[in-house]
Amino acid sequence: xxxxxxxxxxxxxxxxxxxxxxxxxxxxxxxxxxxxxxxxxxxxxxxxxxxxxxxxxxxxxxxxxxxxxxxxxxxxxxxxxxxxxxxxxxxxxxxxxxxxxxxxxxxxxxxxxxxxxxxxxxxxxxxxxxxxxxxxxxxxxxxxxxxxxxxxxxxxxxxxxxxxxxxxxxxxxxxxxxxxxxxxxxxxxxxxxxxxxxxxxx
Amino acid sequence: xxxxxxxxxxxxxxxxxxxxxxxxxxxxxxxxxxxxxxxxxxxxxxxxxxxxxxxxxxxxxxxxxxxxxxxxxxxxxxxxxxxxxxxxxxxxxxxxxxxxxxxxxxxxxxxxxxxxxxxxxxxxxxxxxxxxxxxxxxxxxxxxxxxxxxxxxxxxxxxxxxxxxxxxxxxxxxxxxxxxxxxxxxxxxxxxxxxxxxxxxx
DNA sequence: ACGTTATGGTAACGCTTGTTACGAACCAGG
DNA sequence: CCTGGTTCGTAACAAGCGTTACCATAACGT
Numbered sequence: 470x471x472x473x474x475x476x477x478x479x480x481x482x483x484x485x486x487x488x489x490x491x492x493x494x495x496x497x498x499x500x501x502x503x504x505x506x507x508x509x510x511x512x513x514x515x516x517x518x519x520x521x522x523x524x525x526x527x528x529x530x531x532x533x534x535x536x537x538x539x540x541x542x543x544x545x546x547x548x549x550x551x552x553x554x555x556x557x558x559x560x561x562x563x564x565x566x567x568x569x570x571x572x573x574x575x576x577x578x579x580x581x582x583x584x585x586x587x588x589x590x591x592x593x594x595x596x597x598x599x600x601x602x603x604x605x606x607x608x609x610x611x612x613x614x615x616x617x618x619x620x621x622x623x624x625x626x627x628x629x630x631x632x633x634x635x636x637x638x639x640x641x642x643x644x645x646x647x648x649x650x651x652x653x654x655x656x657x658x659x660x661x662x663x664x665x666x667x668x669x670x671x
Numbered sequence: 672x673x674x675x676x677x678x679x680x681x682x683x684x685x686x687x688x689x690x691x692x693x694x695x696x697x698x699x700x701x702x703x704x705x706x707x708x709x710x711x712x713x714x715x716x717x718x719x720x721x722x723x724x725x726x727x728x729x730x731x732x733x734x735x736x737x738x739x740x741x742x743x744x745x746x747x748x749x750x751x752x753x754x755x756x757x758x759x760x761x762x763x764x765x766x767x768x769x770x771x772x773x774x775x776x777x778x779x780x781x782x783x784x785x786x787x788x789x790x791x792x793x794x795x796x797x798x799x800x801x802x803x804x805x806x807x808x809x810x811x812x813x814x815x816x817x818x819x820x821x822x823x824x825x826x827x828x829x830x831x832x833x834x835x836x837x838x839x840x841x842x843x844x845x846x847x848x849x850x851x852x853x854x855x856x857x858x859x860x861x862x863x864x865x866x867x868x869x870x871x872x873x
Numbered sequence: 874a875c876g877t878t879a880t881g882g883t884a885a886c887g888c889t890t891g892t893t894a895c896g897a898a899c900c901a902g903g
Numbered sequence: 904c905c906t907g908g909t910t911c912g913t914a915a916c917a918a919g920c921g922t923t924a925c926c927a928t929a930a931c932g933t
Binding site: 494495496497498574577578580581582583584585590593594597598601622623625626628629630631632633634635636637639640641644645649652653656657659660 | 697698699776779780782783784785786787788792795796799800803824825827828830831832833834835836837838839841842843846847851854855858859861862
C-alpha cells in the first residue's frame with residue numbers, strides 16, 4: 470500500500486493541467502506555478518508528485534500519446550475498409566475540429582520543448598515512428614501490390630502532410646479550415662488509387 | 672543628423688549576432704545577454720538599438736522570413752520551367768540539408784512562441800500566407816487549365832506537406848532524410864501531371 | 874489510543890531574466 | 904578650449920523561474 474490518496478489520479482490531473490496551460494499560454498508560460506494554480510494546488514504538491522519539471526512534462530507527453538493513440542485505434546477499428554481506416558486515422562491526426570486545434574497547439578508546444586530536451590525528443594521520435602508504422606501498415610493493406618519501399622515512403626509523406634496540417638492549423642485556423650484539411654488529405658490519398666478514396670459521405 | 676556612429680550597421684551586426692545565437696541555442700536561449708555577448712557589446716547597447724526584447728524577437732522573425740524569402744526568389748528565378756520552379760521552391764522550404772535543419776528548428780521555435788504571442792502570430796500568419804500565394808502562383812503557372820479553387824487547395828496542401836517535412840525533420844532527421852523529403856515532395860507534385868515532375872537529374 | 878509515516882503547504886533559496894537609472898566617453902559647434 | 908548632446912557601458916533593480924528544506928496534518932498499523 471503505497472498511497473493513501475489516489476496518486477495516479479493526481480498525476481493525471483496534473484498532466485491535464487499541464488495541457489491546459491500549454492494550450493493557453495504556450496511553452497514559455499508553462500511554469501510549475503501555473504500548472505499548480507490550474508490544478509488548484511501548490512508547487513510543493515506538484516513536486517511531491519513528480520520529481521522535477523521534466524518528469525511532469527514526460528508524463529504529460531505520454532498521456533498525449535495515449536490519447537491520440539487510443540483515438541486512432543477507435544477510428545481505425547470502426548472503419549469498414551483499409552482505405553477508410555487510413556483516411557480516418559490521418560484525418561484524426563490532423564486537427565479538423567475546433568477542440569482538436571487545442572490539442573494541436575499542445576502538440577506543437579511539446580515539439581518545441583523536445584528541441585531543447587533530449588528526453589522529450591526521444592519520446593517524440595518514438596511516438597512519431599510508431600505512428601508512421603501504423604500508417605505504413607494501412608498503406609500496405611490498401612495497396613498490397615506495392616513494394617515495401619513505396620509503402621514506406623508513402624507513409625512518411627502522408628504523416629508529414631498530416632502533421633503539417635496540424636501545425637499550420639494551430640497558428641492559422643482561418644486559412645487551414647477543417648474542410649481544407651480534408652481536401653488536402655483526400656488529394657494525397659487519391660494517389661493510392663480509387664479504392665483509398667472510398668469513404669463515407671459524411 | 673540622427674546618428675554619429677552608424678546605426679544601421681549596428682542593427683545589422685546585432686542581427687547577425689541574433690541569428691547566430693538563435694541557430695546555436697534556439698529560441699529559449701535567445702536572451703539579451705547572449706545576443707550582446709555574441710555581438711561583442713553589452714545589453715545596454717542592445718536595448719539602445721531595440722526598444723524591448725519583443726522588438727528584437729520581431730526583428731529576428733523578420734530575419735528568418737527574409738532569409739527564406741530571398742532563397743525562394745533565387746531558386747525560383749534559376750528554374751527553367753514553372754514546374755522546376757515549384758519543385759525547387761518547395762524543396763528549399765523543407766529542410767533537405769543539415770544546415771537547413773538548423774533553420775527548421777528555429778522555425779519551429781518561432782511557431783511555438785507565436786502560439787502565445789499575438790504579434791509573432793500575426794507575423795507568422797502573414798509570412799505563411801505570402802508563401803502560400805507564391806506556391807499558388809506557381810501551381811497556376813504549371814496548370815493554367817485548372818480553376819483557381821483547385822490551384823488554391825493544391826497550394827495549401829503542398830505548403831502543409833513542406834512545413835510538415837520541416838517540423839518532422841527538425842526533431843527526427845534520421846527518419847526524414849533529405850532523400851525522403853524529395854520523394855515525398857515529388858510524389859505530391861506528380862499529381863500536377865508529368866510536366867511538374869520535370870526536374871534536373873541532381 | 875498513540876506513534877509513525879505518508880502527504881501537502883509555506884516560505885525561502887539561488888539563479889537568470891528583462892529592464893532601467895546613471896555615469897563616462899565621444900563628437901560637434903562656438 | 905570649452906559646452907551640449909548623443910552613444911554606449913556599468914551596475915543595479917524587481918520579478919520570475921525551478922528547486923529545496925522544513926513544518927503541519929491527516930491517515931494508517933498496532
